[in-house]
Amino acid sequence: METISxxxxxxxxxxxxxxxxxxxxxxxxxxxxxxxLLGPPDMLSGIEVARRRGQSRPAHATAEGFGAIARRKATSTSAEIVADTRGRW
Structure with a gap:
């Protein structure tokens, strides 16, 4: 892409x-x-603009298979985890 002043x-x-x-x-x-960036309207998506700026990069793999990851039961509640990070335990 050409750069102009x-x-x-x-x-x-x-x-x-x-x-x-x-x-x-x-x-x-x-x-x-x-x-x-000077270009036709709707030429680039927000993700593409970020990629060209070096603020993102394309995925190296597809998201297939993530649904097969087993969920784990947490031993603490979200409130307990937040309280712990704030030093209120």
Whole structure:
């Protein structure tokens, strides 16, 4: 994905908007820091935006098989666990 500066985007906004309309997308930087994604509406989901920012990553495996994990009965109630973490036991 091409990175453009805020100034370049402002000075050539018509050009970049036509390219966005054609399906392209751009990262916009301000003082060398990427601050925005310019692209067609609904182009990316929130998860995809986070992935491109390095804030998430795709799963390495599917969720199949998690339903087969046996539940365990807790020896304490939630209230007891909370009280213990707060030092009120």
């Amino acid at each position: 805020h100034r370049e985007m402002r000075n050539r906004s018509g050009t970049y908007l036509r390219r966005v309309e054609a399906g392209e997308s751009f990262l916009v930087s301000n003082n060398g820091t990427v601050v925005a």
